[in-house]
Amino acid sequence: MSAPSPHSASPRPSAVWNEAIREFLRSRYGQSLSPAESEEYRRLRKGYTDALKAEAPAAA
Numbered sequence: 421m422s423a424p425s426p427h428s429a430s431p432r433p434s435a436v437w438n439e440a441i442r443e444f445l446r447s448r449y450g451q452s453l454s455p456a457e458s459e460e461y462r463r464l465r466k467g468y469t470d471a472l473k474a475e476a477p478a479a480a
Contacts, residue, residue: 434475437468 441464453461 432475433471434468437464437471440464441468 441461444461444464448457
């Protein structure tokens with residue numbers, strides 16, 4: 421019996437970005453975002469979409 425691949429246990433990069441976005445929004449629930457927080461949210465969303473694009477060829 422072979423050992424599982426070390427990569428199989430690690431989450432996809434997009435999943436990591438998605439969780440970061442969820443935590444960011446959860447921590448600011450019901451509050452208006454400051455300009456700096458809005459920029460941080462945009463940075464997180466860009467990281468997520470870039471990760472999804474990078475994963476797309478791997479999934480095909």
